[in-house]
Amino acid sequence: MFFLLQLPNSTNGVNKVKKLSFKKIENRLLGLKPVSNRLEIKKVNNKIIIDDSFNSNIKGFENAIEVLMSYKANKVVITPGIMECGKKASEINYKVGVLLGKANCDIFIIKNMNSKYIIKGLIDCNNDRYKVYDYFKDCYDIAINNYDVILIENDISDV
Numbered sequence: 189m190f191f192l193l194q195l196p197n198s199t200n201g202v203n204k205v206k207k208l209s210f211k212k213i214e215n216r217l218l219g220l221k222p223v224s225n226r227l228e229i230k231k232v233n234n235k236i237i238i239d240d241s242f243n244s245n246i247k248g249f250e251n252a253i254e255v256l257m258s259y260k261a262n263k264v265v266i267t268p269g270i271m272e273c274g275k276k277a278s279e280i281n282y283k284v285g286v287l288l289g290k291a292n293c294d295i296f297i298i299k300n301m302n303s304k305y306i307i308k309g310l311i312d313c314n315n316d317r318y319k320v321y322d323y324f325k326d327c328y329d330i331a332i333n334n335y336d337v338i339l340i341e342n343d344i345s346d347v
Contacts, residue, residue, distance in 0.1 A: 244342035261336035269302035285309020
């Protein structure tokens with residue numbers, strides 16, 4: 189669990205207030221169950237799926253990519269971008285494209301009104317490792333058969 193890297197720094201305050209040992213805090217944290225579709229790591233057919241399909245913002249997207257990049261394997265991101273952005277949709281999804289453009293992985297974009305902004309960010313990063321699909325199921329089937337680690341990122345209704 190990635191949060192354990194920061195555990196020594198985070199427990200000092202809890203330790204002082206609650207008088208709990210580092211080991212007791214660690215054991216309780218290790219017993220926590222992940223929330224479904226929120227950076228949830230699953231194993232399917234010997235593949236690792238990082239399911240962050242519930243919702244996202246630019247910082248959450250960045251964190252999910254960091255988790256994906258921690259794996260030394262053949263990786264892909266499946267995303268429609270960040271959906272409910274209102275007037276900032278173009279700006280936010282361009283940033284998504286730039287984040288993805290700097291990542292060392294393939295990108296499957298689920299076609300929607302934000303796709304062109306993501307693609308612009310990718311192109312501005314000289315990244316051509318993307319494909320656009322009409323439906324999640326189409327790209328998921330390809331991903332599960334060809335990649336070791338799959339990040340499913342944001343607002344995918346048919347997961």
